[in-house]
Amino acid sequence: MKEIMTPREAAEYLSVHVRTIYRLVKNGEIPGRKVGGSWRFKKNALDEWLTWRENPSSTEKGQKERIQGSR
Numbered sequence: 001m002k003e004i005m006t007p008r009e010a011a012e013y014l015s016v017h018v019r020t021i022y023r024l025v026k027n028g029e030i031p032g033r034k035v036g037g038s039w040r041f042k043k044n045a046l047d048e049w050l051t052w053r054e055n056p057s058s059t060e061k062g063q064k065e066r067i068q069g070s071r
Contacts, residue, residue, distance in 0.1 A: 004042060005043060010046060013046065022039075032045075
């Protein structure tokens with residue numbers, strides 16, 4: 001799987017319809033960037049989003065630990 005994905009590729013990766021991807025990104029619920037008028041999604045950002053959706057509290061804790069460890 002490519003590191004940077006189109007909406008269609010992201011939909012296939014997440015096993016959802018491409019309209020769902022557009023709805024999620026429009027509502028700010030999924031990480032994505034517009035590049036030259038087209039949406040693009042990083043695979044690792046989608047993976048982190050999925051992990052957060054499964055267990056929001058453990059992801060926040062991990063982020064705090066990474067931030068504190070980098071000081």
